[in-house]
Amino acid sequence: MSTFNKTSYFADTKAPVVSLTAKSFFDQLTDKEQLYAHYFSKAGHWGSRIVLRQVSHESEAIFDLILSVHKALGGDYSKLDVEETTKKGYLEYASQFLSNLGNYKSFGDSKFIPRITPEEFEKVITQSGVSKESYDAVKSGIYDINEKTALLGFPSDGHVSGYYFGNISKPDVVAIKKILGERKVYFENVRIRKVSDKEFDIIVASADQKNEVTYPAKIEEDGYTINIKFGDHTKEMAQICANLEKAKEYAANETQIKMIDAYIESFKTGSLEAHKESQKYWVKDISPVVETNIGFIETYREPGGVVGEWEALISIQNKERTKKFQALVDGAGDFIKLLPWSKEYEKDQFQPPDFTSLEVLTFAGSGIPAGINIPNYDDIRLNIGFKNVSLGNILNAKSSKDPVTFISDDIMETFKKYQNDSFEVQVGIHELLGHGSGKLLSELHDGTFNYDHQNPPLGIDGKPVTTYYKKGETWGSKFGSLAGAYEECRAEVIAMYLITNRDLLNIFGFTTKEDQENIIYAGYLQMARAGLLALEFWDPSSKKWGQPHMQARFSIMKTMVNAGLAELSYTKDDYSDLIVKVDQSAIETTGHEAIKDYLRHLHVYKASGDVDNGSAYFIDRSTVTEEFAKLRPAVLKARLPRKQFIQANTEVVDGKVVLKEYEESEAGMVQSFFEREL
Numbered sequence: 189m190s191t192f193n194k195t196s197y198f199a200d201t202k203a204p205v206v207s208l209t210a211k212s213f214f215d216q217l218t219d220k221e222q223l224y225a226h227y228f229s230k231a232g233h234w235g236s237r238i239v240l241r242q243v244s245h246e247s248e249a250i251f252d253l254i255l256s257v258h259k260a261l262g263g264d265y266s267k268l269d270v271e272e273t274t275k276k277g278y279l280e281y282a283s284q285f286l287s288n289l290g291n292y293k294s295f296g297d298s299k300f301i302p303r304i305t306p307e308e309f310e311k312v313i314t315q316s317g318v319s320k321e322s323y324d325a326v327k328s329g330i331y332d333i334n335e336k337t338a339l340l341g342f343p344s345d346g347h348v349s350g351y352y353f354g355n356i357s358k359p360d361v362v363a364i365k366k367i368l369g370e371r372k373v374y375f376e377n378v379r380i381r382k383v384s385d386k387e388f389d390i391i392v393a394s395a396d397q398k399n400e401v402t403y404p405a406k407i408e409e410d411g412y413t414i415n416i417k418f419g420d421h422t423k424e425m426a427q428i429c430a431n432l433e434k435a436k437e438y439a440a441n442e443t444q445i446k447m448i449d450a451y452i453e454s455f456k457t458g459s460l461e462a463h464k465e466s467q468k469y470w471v472k473d474i475s476p477v478v479e480t481n482i483g484f485i486e487t488y489r490e491p492g493g494v495v496g497e498w499e500a501l502i503s504i505q506n507k508e509r510t511k512k513f514q515a516l517v518d519g520a521g522d523f524i525k526l527l528p529w530s531k532e533y534e535k536d537q538f539q540p541p542d543f544t545s546l547e548v549l550t551f552a553g554s555g556i557p558a559g560i561n562i563p564n565y566d567d568i569r570l571n572i573g574f575k576n577v578s579l580g581n582i583l584n585a586k587s588s589k590d591p592v593t594f595i596s597d598d599i600m601e602t603f604k605k606y607q608n609d610s611f612e613v614q615v616g617i618h619e620l621l622g623h624g625s626g627k628l629l630s631e632l633h634d635g636t637f638n639y640d641h642q643n644p645p646l647g648i649d650g651k652p653v654t655t656y657y658k659k660g661e662t663w664g665s666k667f668g669s670l671a672g673a674y675e676e677c678r679a680e681v682i683a684m685y686l687i688t689n690r691d692l693l694n695i696f697g698f699t700t701k702e703d704q705e706n707i708i709y710a711g712y713l714q715m716a717r718a719g720l721l722a723l724e725f726w727d728p729s730s731k732k733w734g735q736p737h738m739q740a741r742f743s744i745m746k747t748m749v750n751a752g753l754a755e756l757s758y759t760k761d762d763y764s765d766l767i768v769k770v771d772q773s774a775i776e777t778t779g780h781e782a783i784k785d786y787l788r789h790l791h792v793y794k795a796s797g798d799v800d801n802g803s804a805y806f807i808d809r810s811t812v813t814e815e816f817a818k819l820r821p822a823v824l825k826a827r828l829p830r831k832q833f834i835q836a837n838t839e840v841v842d843g844k845v846v847l848k849e850y851e852e853s854e855a856g857m858v859q860s861f862f863e864r865e866l
Contacts, residue, residue: 192335192729196824199281199300203829205852208556208581209836210547213504214847220438221478222845225502225549226838227435228480232500232552233864234427235482236289238393239498239554241421242350242379242489243290243340246329250291253318253326254282258858260316265855268315270308277304278312283854286861287832291330292348294555295830296725297340297489297734299333299348306331335729342491351490353389354382361492362668364388367409369660374460376496377484379420387413393484394418394458395425402459418458425455428482443473451482467563471573474542475510479503479577481562486672488736489554493669500552501560506580509545513578515695516616517543523686524625528788532645533795535570535627543576543620550835551579558582559615561623561679566662570627570638576619583612585831593826594717596767606703606710613696614683614711621686622679629796630657645796648789653796666799673733674806677740678794680715681787684744687711688776705772712779713770716754719745720768723820724827726812733810743810744786751782756819763822834860 214222240247261267268275281302288294291301302309306327313323341347344357360382368375368390381389392403397419407414429452436448450466453459463483470481480503484496521538548556559578563569595603629639637656639645647653657666664671686692693704722738722745733739748754753774758766771779786809793802812820834857836849848863850856 192338194301194333197299197301197333197338198303199277199284200829201276201280201303203280203284204831205283205854205857206585206831206833207836207849207852208548208551208585208833209849210504210549210581211836211847211849213506213547214549217477217504219844221440222838223840224435224438224440225478225480225504226840226845227431227438228478228482228500228502229550229838231428231431231435232482232502232550233866234424234431235498235500235552236861236864236866237424238421239289239552240350242495242497243288243292243554244329244348244350246326247285247290247292247350249326250285250330251289253313253322254285254858255862256318256322257282257313257316258862260318263855263859263862268312270311270315274304274308274311277302278309279854279858283832283857286857289554290350292340293734293830294489294553295735296738298725298727299338301331301333335727339727339730339732339734340489340491341730341732347491349491351379351495352382353379356380356382358492358669360388361494363410363412364390364414365492365494365665365668367407367412367414369662369665371404371407372660373403373407373416375494376460376487377454377458377463378495380495383413383415386411387415389415389417391420392416392418392458393420393425393455395422395429395456396458397422399457399459402457402461429455440476440478441473443469444476447473454483464563464565464568467565467568468572471542471563471568471575475505475544477505479505479544479546481560485562485564487564487664488672491669493667493671494664496564497553500550501546501548501577502550503546503548503577503579506545506547509578509580510543512696513543513545513576513616513620516620516692517541517576519691519695520620520624523621523689523692526686526689527621527625527682527791528685528784529791529795530645532639533626533629533791535625538624539573541574541576541620541624543578543616545578545580547581548579548835549838556582556833558611559619561619564664566628574624576616576624578612578615578619582833583608583615585833591828593828594720594766594768595713596769599713602706603710603713606706607714609696609698610687610707610710610714613687613693613698613707614680614714616696617683617686617692618679622682623675625682626678626791626795628657628663628794629653630661631659633659635659647796647798648792648801653792653798655796655798657797661797663794666797667794667803670803670806673736673739673810674790674794674802676737677743677806677810678787678790680737680740680744681783681790684712684715684783685780685787688780708775709770709772712748712753712775713768715741716745716748716770717768719743719748720756720766720819721823721827723812723816723823726820728812728817728820731812739810742812742816743806744783746809746816747782747786748779751779753779753782756816763819764825766819766822832857836860837863
């Protein structure tokens with residue numbers, strides 16, 4: 189008998205709805221900089237429908253229904269003649285849907301459904317004046333849920349993904365990756381349609397509906413037929429290009445102009461080679477006042493781990509905070525030398541990246557991270573470089589006023605005092621020294637190697653490694669759906685390894701012994717607690733992780749517990765008094781050794797392309813045993829809703845950019861989307 193419980197998938201109630209304000213920084217921009225930011229923001233938001241289509245096939249229609257209701261009511265929900273609980277339940281669902289750009293959580297990949305009944309939802313629709321037929325068309329998409337469809341994943345396993353049309357399986361995607369990868373056909377900007385058992389359409393995002401230059405129209409190999417078609421999201425891609433053309437008029441320099449030209453070529457033709465060119469210019473555009481990045485970026489949510497979700501970042505540099513990060517960049521080469529692997533596993537020369545603190549004006553995507561390290565193209569990272577950004581107004585939103593669960597009262601005051609500062613240090617190390625370190629032992633396209641192939645470095649077993657990345661193979665294509673969680677884990681463990689370094693803490697302004705010890709303690713305690721909270725994002729029926737960062741953090745917590753550094757303590761049978769403890773005296777001794785051992789395994793397996801041993805090792809570390817699984821109900825019971833960020837809009841009035849912010853409410857969230865005219 190099924191034990192599936194729909195109520196655990198109800199939309200959040202009383203979730204904090206917060207304005208993601210950058211107004212004080214925006215007001216400091218010149219007219220030219222404001223216009224540049226405005227048109228980039230417009231371009232970014234035009235990708236919102238792309239994200240909806242990538243999440244699930246019903247999301248775009250639900251989006252249209254929510255906006256139709258808002259329009260019909262003129263934004264005044266007091267016109268609804270329904271119970272307050274019905275109105276509240278509808279608005280809470282609508283707000284969570286919009287903040288996630290879909291009916292699956294951006295952080296967790298699980299579906300959420302309204303807390304009100306289908307009949308109550310229908311009352312809202314009909315009371316607003318929107319047709320019942322509009323609701324009937326999406327009712328099942330809003331409400332239907334079972335233990336399979338509750339999660340994003342491969343349709344062949346019964347899960348849901350907007351990236352795929354048809355009953356696509358993991359072996360299908362593996363075969364497609366292999367065939368396309370050998371021909372240097374990139375797939376970050378595609379969706380996949382299954383025509384028959386061994387025939388697939390690869391549908392490329394582009395404004396142009398035909399393209400006979402970028403890729404071959406048909407590939408036949410190993411019994412497979414792969415048709416490459418263009419014109420996915422054609423309306424949106426055309427609007428993105430049009431707004432980028434306008435942004436180009438206000439570019440600060442020639443590098444930005446070349447970057448935008450490459451963006452436009454990519455989005456017009458579907459060429460990812462052109463997008464790679466844009467990222468080369470983006471890396472070379474050092475420390476701009478208005479920082480932007482746009483495209484199909486992170487591959488976390490596509491089950492095969494290779495197709496990117498649409499993202500657009502438009503932000504303003506926080507110059508004071510950036511000075512601190514620049515000092516970390518200046519010392520990065522020395523800190524990387526402290527990591528526990530031989531020089532063969534590291535870039536021949538560390539290329540200092542641009543590392544800035546930014547205030548987010550616009551982040552078009554399903555969720556907003558606290559820090560970013562891009563581009564994700566391995567060859568650009570190795571040969572040209574990358575950028576790190578810390579998103580200041582996201583970090584600041586992690587308020588110490590928020591309630592903290594699973595921490596004992598006797599250390600609560602210290603933890604709250606240092607948790608934000610410790611998190612900032614952790615994010616800085618994670619992005620710069622985590623994602624910025626290491627190299628992949630690779631065969632290059634000319635047949636040479638980027639390491640001594642005849643005398644390879646030693647592996648975990650003390651013998652020369654025998655695995656490497658063959659021509660056309662990348663980190664994502666080789667490690668597939670595990671790549672995101674694995675790499676996030678490696679970066680997080682590097683943060684844990686280096687947060688104990690006093691010279692590094694001095695850079696962040698923590699110079700006294702007391703402050704340094706409390707930053708270190710808060711960092712380890714915060715990670716252990718995050719690993720416990722991660723159980724929310726693990727599904728006990730499928731044994732599937734729904735969020736790569738949380739899979740990573742759970743594995744680190746598990747490592748800390750196994751090493752005796754952390755303890756999950758309780759006395760009651762229902763675990764209602766569950767708390768996380770970290771032995772502060774062991775952090776820099778046995779605890780640090782356990783972290784070092786974990787880090788070395790993760791890094792060497794990744795660098796050498798040892799997908800078999802690396803995958804088995806990480807899966808073992810992130811497997812939820814019965815001992816941990818029994819704590820999940822207590823974690824769910826104490827769960828706090830995630831913040832929902834309302835982003836500002838900009839418009840040009842009499843040649844000047846006007847920034848508009850919205851009230852911090854569910855209705856304000858809907859209004860912000862309604863005024864984008866998507």
